[in-house]
Amino acid sequence: xxxxxxxxxxxxxxxxxxxxxxxxxxxxxxxxxxxxxxxxxxxxxxxxxxxxxxxxxxxxxxxxxxxxxxxxxxxxxxxxxxxxxxxxxxxxxxxxxxxxxxxxxxxxxxxxxxxxxxxxxxxxxxxxxxxxxxxxxxxxxxxxxxxxxxxxxxxxxxxxxxxxxxxxxxxxxxxxxxxxxxxxxxxxxxxxxxxxxxxxxxxxxxxxxxxxxxxxxxxxxxxxxxxxxxxxxxxxxxxxxxxxxxxxxxxxxxxxxxxxxxxxxxxxxxxxxxxxxxxxxxxxxxxxxxxx
Amino acid sequence: xxxxxxxxxxxxxxxxxxxxxxxxxxxxxxxxxxxxxxxxxxxxxxxxxxxxxxxxxxxxxxxxxxxxxxxxxxxxxxxxxxxxxxxxxxxxxxxxxxxxxxxxxxxxxxxxxxxxxxxxxxxxxxxxxxxxxxxxxxxxxxxxxxxxxxxxxxxxxxxxxxxxxxxxxxxxxxxxxxxxxxxxxxxxxxxxxxxxxxxxxxxxxxxxxxxxxxxxxxxxxxxxxxxxxxxxxxxxxxxxxxxxxxxxxxxxxxxxxxxxxxxxxxxxxxxxxxxxxxxxxxxxxxxxx
Numbered sequence: 001x002x003x004x005x006x007x008x009x010x011x012x013x014x015x016x017x018x019x020x021x022x023x024x025x026x027x028x029x030x031x032x033x034x035x036x037x038x039x040x041x042x043x044x045x046x047x048x049x050x051x052x053x054x055x056x057x058x059x060x061x062x063x064x065x066x067x068x069x070x071x072x073x074x075x076x077x078x079x080x081x082x083x084x085x086x087x088x089x090x091x092x093x094x095x096x097x098x099x100x101x102x103x104x105x106x107x108x109x110x111x112x113x114x115x116x117x118x119x120x121x122x123x124x125x126x127x128x129x130x131x132x133x134x135x136x137x138x139x140x141x142x143x144x145x146x147x148x149x150x151x152x153x154x155x156x157x158x159x160x161x162x163x164x165x166x167x168x169x170x171x172x173x174x175x176x177x178x179x180x181x182x183x184x185x186x187x188x189x190x191x192x193x194x195x196x197x198x199x200x201x202x203x204x205x206x207x208x209x210x211x212x213x214x215x216x217x218x219x220x221x222x223x224x225x226x227x228x229x230x231x232x233x234x235x236x237x238x239x240x241x242x243x244x245x246x247x248x249x250x251x252x253x254x255x256x257x258x259x260x261x262x263x264x265x266x267x268x269x270x271x272x273x274x275x276x277x278x279x280x281x282x283x284x285x286x287x288x289x290x291x292x
Numbered sequence: 293x294x295x296x297x298x299x300x301x302x303x304x305x306x307x308x309x310x311x312x313x314x315x316x317x318x319x320x321x322x323x324x325x326x327x328x329x330x331x332x333x334x335x336x337x338x339x340x341x342x343x344x345x346x347x348x349x350x351x352x353x354x355x356x357x358x359x360x361x362x363x364x365x366x367x368x369x370x371x372x373x374x375x376x377x378x379x380x381x382x383x384x385x386x387x388x389x390x391x392x393x394x395x396x397x398x399x400x401x402x403x404x405x406x407x408x409x410x411x412x413x414x415x416x417x418x419x420x421x422x423x424x425x426x427x428x429x430x431x432x433x434x435x436x437x438x439x440x441x442x443x444x445x446x447x448x449x450x451x452x453x454x455x456x457x458x459x460x461x462x463x464x465x466x467x468x469x470x471x472x473x474x475x476x477x478x479x480x481x482x483x484x485x486x487x488x489x490x491x492x493x494x495x496x497x498x499x500x501x502x503x504x505x506x507x508x509x510x511x512x513x514x515x516x517x518x519x520x521x522x523x524x525x526x527x528x529x530x531x532x533x534x535x536x537x538x539x540x541x542x543x544x545x546x547x548x549x550x551x552x553x554x555x556x557x558x559x560x561x562x563x564x565x566x567x568x569x570x571x572x573x574x575x576x577x578x579x580x581x
Contacts, residue, residue, distance in 0.1 A: 003404070009483045010405030017396040017415070020452025024430065025418050031429035042432055088316065094309050104567070105317035109324065111559045111570075113512040115530040116552040119537060120323050123330065123545055131326050134343050163323065167574055174575040223422055226514045230534050248424050253519065258428045265425035272422060 036262035046259065053263035063264070065239055066247040069154070073243065074221035077158045081217060082210065085165045089172035090198065103173075110166030118230035121160045122147065147232070150240040157228060157241065161221075168213050175209035176202065207287040211279065218275050222268065225249065244268060324556070331355070331550035338545045351546070358550040371551060373525065374532035381447055381528060382510045388451035389506040390499055396453045397461030398487050402473060412462075419455045423515075431519060445520045446513070450506065457502045464498035465491055501573040504566060511559060529555045 011018070036053055038046035057063045092103055112120070124131050125146035133143030146156040183201050192200065203210075225245040228235065235242025248268070252261035330338055332350040359371045399405070400412050434445040468491055476486045492499070517531040527535065533551055563570055 006403055006483075007405040010399045010403035010408065013395050013399030013403060013483075013487075014405070014408075014411070016392045016451065017453035017458060018411075020392075020449065020454075021415070021418070023433075024449050024452065025421070025426070028426045028429035028433065029421065031432070032425050035428060035432075040428075042428075042435060091309060091313055091316070094306075096306055096309050096313070098310075098313075102313045102317050104563075105320050107570075108560065108563065109320050111508075111563055112324070112556050113530060113559065114514050115512075115533045116327075116555045119533065119548055119552045120327050122537075123549065124323055124326065129339060129341070131322075131343060134341065137342075163320070166320075170571060170574045219422065223424065230514075230537070233538070245424055248427075249515075252428050252431070258432070262425070262428050265422070265427065269422055269425050273420070276420075 032262045032265060035259050036266050038259040040259040040262075041256040042258055043256070049259070053260045054267075056260065057263065057267065062239070062242070062247060066235075066242050066244045069235075069240065069242055070222060070224070070244040073154055073157065073224060074218065076154070077161050077221050078214070078217040080158060081161060081165055081168065082213060084162055085168040085172055085213070086210070088165070088169045089176055090202070092169065092173055093176045106169055107166035110164045112164070114226040115230060117160065117164065118227050121156070121227065122231050125156045148237050150238050153232060153237060153241045157224075157231075160227060168216075171213060172206065172209055175206040179205040204288045207283070208289055211283050211287050214279055215276050218279070219272055222272055222275075327549045327552055327556070330546055331553045333546050335544070335546055354546050354550040355554065358547045358554070370524070370527070370532060370536075371529075371554065374527050374529045375554075377443075377526060378511060378528040378530075381443055382507050384443070384447035385450040385510045386503050386506050388447060389454060389457055390503050392451050392453045393457040393461055393502055394492065394495070394499060395487070397458045397465055398491060400458060401462040401465035402470070402491070403483070415455045415458060419459075427519070434520070440520060441522050441526070442520075443526070446510075446516050457505070461495070461498055461502060464495055468494050497569070497572065500566070500569045504562075504569050505573050507562075508559065 035046055037048060037050060039049050039052075040046040088106055092099065092106065109117075125133075127133065127143070127145035127147055130143075130146070132146070136143040144152040146152045179202060183205070184197055187197050187201050223245050224243050228241040228243055229246055229249075232241040235246060244264070245268075248261050248264045251257045251264065329345060329347060331354055332347045332352070333344065333354075334347075334349075334351050337344050337347060400408065400415075430445075431440075434440055437444075439445050439448075472490055473486050476490055481489075512530065513528070514530045514534070517528045518534075521527055521531060524532075524535070533548075533555055536551060537548055
């Protein structure tokens with residue numbers, strides 16, 4: 001009797017989410033599968049076309065270009081981002097004075113709202129008057145036209161992503177602080193130097209955190225949208241910054257090819273899913289779950 | 293002798309780290325400082341080479357100019373309006389997500405009902421779904437409800453819980469001793485009273501994290517307003533800033549930077565007052581969960 005009452009109370013408490021889950025997740029998911037098989041423009045009823053949308057992607061040059069752009073961006077931004085954030089976390093984990101200031105300074109940029117970030121980015125990377133090129137001039141380098149050169153537009157975005165790495169750094173830092181001091185002490189007794197300790201104690205001990213941040217990095221980088229959308233209208237120059245989600249967005253809301261947009265969404269989902277599984281599999285032997 | 297050299301080595305090592313950290317911190321703060329500096333310059337100074345680091349005569353009125361930009365043609369001050377719109381949305385989403393996620397998480401953490409664990413696993417699994425997959429059907433749904441062009445698509449969903457916040461609060465609620473609930477039950481407390489008068493007051497730090505995260509998400513959101521808002525008068529700060537930029541085509545850098553500064557400043561101020569919760573929020577996201 002009492003159990004029964006608890007069950008009803010439990011369902012009652014969970015009811016907002018049960019409704020929310022159904023309306024904002026389960027239904028749209030199912031609808032998205034169906035719409036990906038349809039010709040759909042929101043204005044008219046969807047017309048079933050089978051796998052046509054998926055077949056169309058194979059021959060859609062812009063689709064491939066956006067996919068390749070995204071792959072290049074992610075392939076550079078993720079490893080560079082991880083390397084930089086681990087290094088920064090290691091630096092921030094040392095015991096020197098003024099640490100509170102350093103931590104705040106490195107974390108602060110990650111708080112900057114995307115649109116402001118994009119504005120500052122456009123101003124900093126401006127080819128003629130941008131601060132980046134002016135600073136390069138001090139050391140005798142003529143900076144490239146970041147915003148207008150096909151070869152430099154993606155690097156500009158990657159540098160901007162690096163600036164917002166503070167979140168990842170804090171997660172790594174928390175991981176580093178969980179490494180038991182005793183491990184370092186016994187390593188010292190065995191004659192290990194700082195580099196040995198980092199390589200054989202620190203990195204294995206934080207490997208679950210590296211894996212977590214790698215997966216988060218994959219999910220984030222493959223969905224990059226707002227920064228390039230604002231900084232490089234229509235993926236200029238020459239569509240070099242036209243990324244997957246931008247093309248998906250344009251298909252949905254500019255060309256109202258909403259069925260095609262759904263199909264693209266599912267392809268993205270499977271790419272993310274496959275890469276996540278791959279990174280879990282690849283690191284199975286290397287990730288070390290110490291005390292977890 | 294050996295000890296002395298070790299001590300010296302340590303000292304050198306410490307100095308190297310200090311120098312590295314100082315250089316990195318400067319690099320991190322430079323764009324923000326440059327934004328602030330540009331926002332106080334007259335146009336002529338923004339063009340000057342080599343760059344002017346500190347404006348000779350700070351132009352505080354740039355902020356007012358950015359605020360009242362377009363006010364003649366539209367007949368109102370858009371940035372004040374955008375700020376008001378954004379604050380209203382933030383209040384709605386923050387209260388919605390704190391209330392709904394706390395209630396739902398309580399059910400997952402401290403009440404037993406059939407199917408609960410399956411439902412919780414499903415909840416976690418939904419975090420894997422990227423937004424672009426849902427974008428079109430959710431838009432179609434709101435269109436059928438005639439909500440496009442209103443704020444409803446941007447705040448009503450937050451009153452129905454979100455997987456990550458449920459997860460975060462559930463983990464926290466489970467750390468509160470169950471004996472407290474048992475004792476209260478023996479005294480004849482209803483489940484709602486246990487929730488609102490025992491569990492919630494003990495969970496303030498976790499609730500603060502949820503409030504903070506949903507505030508930041510709403511304040512920063514660009515894609516949501518871009519999809520759902522069409523009338524310029526309804527824009528949020530993010531969307532307003534972007535449309536401002538696209539209209540000016542990047543000439544009025546001093547005004548753009550003033551506007552950007554106004555969008556960034558509240559978040560940074562908040563950081564200095566609630567630093568602890570920011571860090572907790574991130575580490576919850578990471579491994580602690």
